Amino acid sequence: MSPPVEQLDYIFKPKSMAIIGASDNIAKWGYMMVDRPLRTGYQGQIYPVNPQGGTIAGLSTYRSVNDIPGPVDLAVITVQASQVPHVMQECVDKGVKGAILISAGFAETGFQGNALQEKAMTIAAMGGIRCVGPNCMGIWSSAACLNNAFDSAPKPGRIAFISQSGTFGGYMADMAGTKGYGLRTFISIGNQADLTMADYIEYLSYDNETGVIILYVEGVKDGRRFFDVCRETLKKKPIILYKGGSSPAGARATMSHTASIAGSDLVFQSVCRQLGLIRAEESFQTFDLAVAFLAQPLPPGKRIGVLGTGGQGVVSTDACQRLGLEVPELDMETVSVLKKLLPPHAPLPTNPVDFAGSYRTAMDEADVVETLLKLDYIDGIISNVPVNPLVWSLKLDQISSEIQDKIKKLTDEGTKRFCDLPRIYHKPIICVRWYSDAKKDPVADTLKESGIPVYDTPEQCARAMAALANYSGLRRSQEAS
Amino acid sequence: MSPPVEQLDYIFKPKSMAIIGASDNIAKWGYMMVDRPLRTGYQGQIYPVNPQGGTIAGLSTYRSVNDIPGPVDLAVITVQASQVPHVMQECVDKGVKGAILISAGFAETGFQGNALQEKAMTIAAMGGIRCVGPNCMGIWSSAACLNNAFDSAPKPGRIAFISQSGTFGGYMADMAGTKGYGLRTFISIGNQADLTMADYIEYLSYDNETGVIILYVEGVKDGRRFFDVCRETLKKKPIILYKGGSSPAGARATMSHTASIAGSDLVFQSVCRQLGLIRAEESFQTFDLAVAFLAQPLPPGKRIGVLGTGGQGVVSTDACQRLGLEVPELDMETVSVLKKLLPPHAPLPTNPVDFAGSYRTAMDEADVVETLLKLDYIDGIISNVPVNPLVWSLKLDQISSEIQDKIKKLTDEGTKRFCDLPRIYHKPIICVRWYSDAKKDPVADTLKESGIPVYDTPEQCARAMAALANYSGLRRSQEAS
Numbered sequence: 001m002s003p004p005v006e007q008l009d010y011i012f013k014p015k016s017m018a019i020i021g022a023s024d025n026i027a028k029w030g031y032m033m034v035d036r037p038l039r040t041g042y043q044g045q046i047y048p049v050n051p052q053g054g055t056i057a058g059l060s061t062y063r064s065v066n067d068i069p070g071p072v073d074l075a076v077i078t079v080q081a082s083q084v085p086h087v088m089q090e091c092v093d094k095g096v097k098g099a100i101l102i103s104a105g106f107a108e109t110g111f112q113g114n115a116l117q118e119k120a121m122t123i124a125a126m127g128g129i130r131c132v133g134p135n136c137m138g139i140w141s142s143a144a145c146l147n148n149a150f151d152s153a154p155k156p157g158r159i160a161f162i163s164q165s166g167t168f169g170g171y172m173a174d175m176a177g178t179k180g181y182g183l184r185t186f187i188s189i190g191n192q193a194d195l196t197m198a199d200y201i202e203y204l205s206y207d208n209e210t211g212v213i214i215l216y217v218e219g220v221k222d223g224r225r226f227f228d229v230c231r232e233t234l235k236k237k238p239i240i241l242y243k244g245g246s247s248p249a250g251a252r253a254t255m256s257h258t259a260s261i262a263g264s265d266l267v268f269q270s271v272c273r274q275l276g277l278i279r280a281e282e283s284f285q286t287f288d289l290a291v292a293f294l295a296q297p298l299p300p301g302k303r304i305g306v307l308g309t310g311g312q313g314v315v316s317t318d319a320c321q322r323l324g325l326e327v328p329e330l331d332m333e334t335v336s337v338l339k340k341l342l343p344p345h346a347p348l349p350t351n352p353v354d355f356a357g358s359y360r361t362a363m364d365e366a367d368v369v370e371t372l373l374k375l376d377y378i379d380g381i382i383s384n385v386p387v388n389p390l391v392w393s394l395k396l397d398q399i400s401s402e403i404q405d406k407i408k409k410l411t412d413e414g415t416k417r418f419c420d421l422p423r424i425y426h427k428p429i430i431c432v433r434w435y436s437d438a439k440k441d442p443v444a445d446t447l448k449e450s451g452i453p454v455y456d457t458p459e460q461c462a463r464a465m466a467a468l469a470n471y472s473g474l475r476r477s478q479e480a481s
Numbered sequence: 482m483s484p485p486v487e488q489l490d491y492i493f494k495p496k497s498m499a500i501i502g503a504s505d506n507i508a509k510w511g512y513m514m515v516d517r518p519l520r521t522g523y524q525g526q527i528y529p530v531n532p533q534g535g536t537i538a539g540l541s542t543y544r545s546v547n548d549i550p551g552p553v554d555l556a557v558i559t560v561q562a563s564q565v566p567h568v569m570q571e572c573v574d575k576g577v578k579g580a581i582l583i584s585a586g587f588a589e590t591g592f593q594g595n596a597l598q599e600k601a602m603t604i605a606a607m608g609g610i611r612c613v614g615p616n617c618m619g620i621w622s623s624a625a626c627l628n629n630a631f632d633s634a635p636k637p638g639r640i641a642f643i644s645q646s647g648t649f650g651g652y653m654a655d656m657a658g659t660k661g662y663g664l665r666t667f668i669s670i671g672n673q674a675d676l677t678m679a680d681y682i683e684y685l686s687y688d689n690e691t692g693v694i695i696l697y698v699e700g701v702k703d704g705r706r707f708f709d710v711c712r713e714t715l716k717k718k719p720i721i722l723y724k725g726g727s728s729p730a731g732a733r734a735t736m737s738h739t740a741s742i743a744g745s746d747l748v749f750q751s752v753c754r755q756l757g758l759i760r761a762e763e764s765f766q767t768f769d770l771a772v773a774f775l776a777q778p779l780p781p782g783k784r785i786g787v788l789g790t791g792g793q794g795v796v797s798t799d800a801c802q803r804l805g806l807e808v809p810e811l812d813m814e815t816v817s818v819l820k821k822l823l824p825p826h827a828p829l830p831t832n833p834v835d836f837a838g839s840y841r842t843a844m845d846e847a848d849v850v851e852t853l854l855k856l857d858y859i860d861g862i863i864s865n866v867p868v869n870p871l872v873w874s875l876k877l878d879q880i881s882s883e884i885q886d887k888i889k890k891l892t893d894e895g896t897k898r899f900c901d902l903p904r905i906y907h908k909p910i911i912c913v914r915w916y917s918d919a920k921k922d923p924v925a926d927t928l929k930e931s932g933i934p935v936y937d938t939p940e941q942c943a944r945a946m947a948a949l950a951n952y953s954g955l956r957r958s959q960e961a962s
Contacts, residue, residue: 165792247802311646321728
């Protein structure tokens with residue numbers, strides 16, 4: 001049954017939280033759960049709870065949650081598993097609304113742990129407390145600037161990430177951060193003893209600040225509800241998932257890791273296809289795919305125009321076709337229009353369009369891309385980042401300031417036009433870099449700020465475009481039915 | 482027919498070179514071909530040739546190659562296509578031994594260009610000049626510190642990269658550089674009017690400093706010789722290739738790009754399999770695969786031990802099985818040995834072995850890995866980088882210097898032991914990071930220095946291990962026959 005949004009708000013937007021099992025040992029979770037939110041901007045009340053008293057990270061402690069003077073929305077619990085039922089009862093008595101159970105030693109350890117987990121959950125359910133975990137690593141909720149999962153707070157953004165692995169999910173989110181991707185919410189869901197992945201997805205489906213949801217799934221609990229929630233959510237926003245335990249040996253490991261039964265991968269794959277869930281082939285592809293959905297229009301079809309010099313265009317095109325996209329040949333009229341826009345030594349324009357490595361300006365590239373976007377048989381563009389001749393291997397001190405100004409103007413204005421094209425033509429543009437060193441290419445930053453994703457490799461571009469096209473097809477079929 | 486090694490030495494280790502078509506216009510190839518080798522450490526003679534005289538990048542020019550006083554090993558030619566036959570004849574008259582033809586406008590442009598190319602090649606052949614290109618972007622040869630392909634000289638190393646795309650190949654090499662991978666040789670081969678990819682592979686097969694060869698191939702000229710050379714070379718070193726033009730639309734583009742006929746991908750794939758060529762699925766995977774071959778022993782089989790916390794181990798294991806590697810279950814004796822080495826809350830050791838996210842030292846991890854390497858049914862290891870508790874989220878100022886010293890000692894000594902294990906057991910170790918920020922993990926740098934590859938994702942580890950295992954199988958079958 002769906003928990004009401006208000007109940008999960010107590011977890012993701014708490015006004016106050018108690019850290020039960022707070023510790024002054026900096027190597028312990030009980031310390032980090034106090035220190036991290038304090039240090040990374042959480043504005044609500046933090047109450048460390050420790051029977052021995054004293055101060056932790058500069059905050060006075062309380063001997064029990066019931067000693068806390070004001071109301072407590074959320075309890076973050078790090079005590080030993082055996083103490084959790086007792087602590088949970090105290091939380092019920094206090095009127096706590098939600099709990100994050102960091103503590104491990106429950107269902108993932110076997111029969112006895114499972115019994116203990118059942119006991120704690122029964123107390124929580126009777127007292128109306130909804131629980132994250134146990135055996136989890138906490139959350140990041142940009143809605144409350146609440147971070148207990150990461151050493152540094154992630155950059156806020158519109159991607160939500162629900163992970164069945166704490167350490168690995170944290171690493172994935174961390175890597176995403178180095179690419180500049182912002183996170184709305186991160187949830188390490190642990191054993192899902194109470195709240196399940198489906199509950200979080202449903203909650204986030206109502207959150208207007210969440211543009212796309214990523215899942216790291218090992219095994220699904222209550223498959224029917226999970227897939228029902230996904231079906232409804234996909235009407236509003238895309239869901240991208242990576243499935244761990246897809247191999248027999250991997251599935252063996254998920255059992256001891258998060259007490260999950262990975263199930264048949266074939267069945268899972270076929271349900272994903274039916275529903276339109278976007279399944280990433282590799283774990284780290286999830287975030288690269290997600291970012292494409294945040295600011296680009298969905299392509300009306302699968303026919304892609306490719307712009308790129310030499311091998312770049314060839315590799316983009318190969319990747320498109322491998323992923324089920326089409327790269328149609330151009331009509332003769334378009335060929336003659338493009339011929340005038342390309343440098344004289346460029347080969348006869350076809351699709352992919354080859355710029356022949358010449359030093360053109362962004363204005364020229366915007367012209368070429370616009371010519372392709374106007375075609376009713378082109379649904380989206382994969383292009384290199386428009387060149388900025390000023391950062392190529394030229395020696396600026398040997399170019400007159402007049403020419404420099406002219407190149408700068410054509411680059412700036414061309415880049416602006418390039419960035420406007422997706423909105424004008426309601427078709428997406430996805431770009432691939434020229435340079436390994438991002439500093440060498442300020443145009444790439446401008447593109448990203450305008451919402452055009454910029455990837456390192458042609459294959460990443462094609463994967464993102466295929467995800468957009470597939471999701472677009474799903475949305476069109478939903479609207480038609 | 483094979484060109485003798487000595488002839489290609491004139492191209493890759495020239496004592497002197499003439500730049501024909503040298504220019505003082507910094508935006509032109511004729512400038513860069515003088516400037517780049519001059520600026521990036523080439524120690525031989527550079528003679529700029531320009532009929533108008535003057536100086537270029539501080540060097541006096543010669544009106545013709547025949548005006549140069551000393552001998553000229555290599556001519557780098559950037560003049561217009563129509564002038565190339567004439568210039569080539571002058572080079573023959575001068576006694577030049579090799580040429581790099583940057584100039585475009587030959588076979589890639591159609592019938593007329595092809596005739597011009599034939600004419601120039603006939604003159605070169607009659608005069609005994611071997612040619613790179615035309616329509617190429619030059620080379621990097623660390624043997625002579627000769628760079629005309631890149632704005633900055635690549636870091637020297639043991640990977641050779643032969644690319645049928647100049648711009649894209651350059652970008653791939655550039656990206657590889659940002660990962661710290663060193664390059665022995667880069668060759669932009671252009672139209673292969675004289676020297677073909679097979680010739681370069683054969684030449685590099687004799688070069689002891691070349692540990693592995695990467696190819697970006699669009700279409701193969703003289704397939705029989707290409708595959709014969711590959712077969713022989715594979716007896717000495719691995720060849721990793723990415724094939725552009727594997728899709729119909731991609732193949733359409735290779736024709737105008739490098740005048741290549743991409744051919745049937747199914748046939749190509751089947752020949753690669755038969756020969757044991759390592760075919761990368763994506764362009765940028767080539768370098769990540771290559772680096773694994775440089776310092777790790779080849780695994781005696783395909784059975785992998787996986788060490789990783791939670792989802793990391795699960796994802797590594799899934800990727801291994803997807804790629805045809807095995808992740809065997811452990812025998813009971815090993816399980817009981819490992820149980821003593823793992824933290825008490827870790828799940829019962831299986832394969833993958835789960836460290837359960839605990840703060841252990843590198844010494845503990847070396848113990849676990851050694852336990853696995855001793856097993857006759859384990860052929861290689863995929864592991865996380867051993868942890869260094871000193872860079873975790875601990876506050877060092879709150880730890881006594883005595884404990885810090887102890888942790889440092891266990892980390893340093895454990896890391897050293899970890900690094901020695903591949904040599905002791907003749908089995909490879911491949912690692913995946915914990916941190917997006919490399920600075921946070923000095924252990925990763927120590928590993929890389931010792932030759933253990935460290936990748937960003939579990940899937941990269943599995944791909945590298947599969948490449949090692951497949952090549953190892955080829956070598957064993959070669960030795961048996």
